[in-house]
Amino acid sequence: MDHHNGHNHSHHHNDLKGRNLFISILLNILITASQVVGGIVSGSLALLSDALHNFSDVLSLIVSYIANKLAKKKASAHRTFGYKRAEILAAFINASTLIIVAILLIIEAIKRFQNPEEIESNLVIWLSLLGIVANGLSVLLLKKDSEANMNMRSAYLHLLTDMMASVAVLIGGLLMKFYQIYWVDSALTLAIAIYLIWMGYDLLKDSTKVLMLFTPDSVPIKQIVKEINAFEKIKNVHHVHVWQLNEEEIHLEAHIDFNEDITLSQFDVILREIEEFVFKQYYINHVNIQPEFRKDDVKDVIVQD
Template sequence: MAHSHNHNHSHEVTGKNLSVSIFLNIAITLAQIIGGFISGSLSLLSDALHNFSDVLSLILSLFAHKLAKRKASEKYTFGYKRAEILAAFINAATLVIVALFLIYEAVERFSKPEVIGSGLVIWLSLLGILFNGFSALILKKDAEHNLNMKSAYLHLFTDMMASVAVLVGGLLMKYFQWFWIDSVITLGIAIYLIIMGFGLLKSTTKMLMLFTPEDLDINEIIAKLHNVTGKNTLHHIHLWNLNDNKLHFEAHLECTENISISDFNSIVSEIEEVLHHEFHISHCTIQPEFGKSCSKEFIVQD
């Protein structure tokens, strides 16, 4: 059985910016909880709750990021490389859960609007925009290269947008006494959280279930590979994400002749080149077969 390991050099993701974001979010959360109770603003408390969930999510993301860097061992042959996918899944799920709770609270409050201290709401929402905006900005580059960091970035970005919404609500309450807008803003924040969280939840679920990556076509890959394998055909194929930047491919190669190991290695080398350069697949395992009686379908249930 032949194996290949190709390492892609790209942007290095570190946990430093995540640590800064955690500190800033703790400060925002405490300020908004105190301010929400003093002012009576549900939208401010909902933003604080969202921020608190973000603190937990960011800590989880940082822990998973550190964990993923641990080396493989005899007990953990893949290491902890899937830890970040799991963290991203949990973070996406918390976005949706928090959103459902906010919808319930907003509907309850809408029928009984309360007088709210809008001045405090305005100043604390400005603080939220500043801190969350800065946190999202320093994580943006990492988010482009890492699904775990993307989940953290989405939490922070939605926090910033939520603070913008709270600011608008605070201004409307201050100058027009539209206190019912507090519930409307809360409902808007919740819907936005569901939209943002669902996409990430869907993509991480597919990775955890070892589904074929959406941007790759098994049939196209096989067609390309059969150009180099000739009469030798591939079957029993699996293609999955180990994590968000490492793709694994495995297949059986049915050889028409009882070829030597060196000839087989030559074929595998060509397969590796196609997979790496055309499809960015970083790890390949090919099992040779000759005259073996089994299904020759591309996809076979194990």
């Protein structure tokens, strides 16, 4: 089976992803610097918390950008898979930072609830508008890629939550300006933090599953074993491992016990049939089979190595 179709298109698309990420990094550096200065001058915790969140975004976007570059590097004798998992690792780091930042914001919001302070609302309003525009542009740049790539989704989620946070800060600024409701600053900080945890949890869970080599949810191992067992000449499928290397590759390896002592050319025909079957039915695109005949080994489907 040919696993290299559309390589040139993929390379061009990766370059575009990298460019969009780089633009988003520059926009977020601008927002972060503005919000840090504005938060200190105005005394707004919501603005400073949004700046902290934006700073974590700058770091996460840099991680995503580096991972995107590394993922294009070729395999070598020392790195036989290349850097294909770099983007999954980036997604894990980014999801973790989302949750850590959220916890820090919750602690600060609770402290500020106990000691509310007067805030310079005009500055809060203008800087939140800047955040909405810049983050909105970044979200549009990354939206398409976020649908098919975990690393890009982690960057996209950071930016989307930033845009939502800026909207919340704008509403808070307007309430403080016209109604002098200063506790809303802490309430919005708390809401932003809870939203970050909610958004980060699923991504953290998904990236952890891939890093831990868990079987993808879309792959029913017992059903696959049953269907391969029905192939002619196959006696038993056992010692099965299925894992996801990255978002493009799902690997299957297994031992197959044959009913008779078949030739290598016969095995190649059966192997091709298995490859085509698992690819069409379950999108498994890398298959490694160990053929056996009357070998004395454990015949369980799952064997602890």
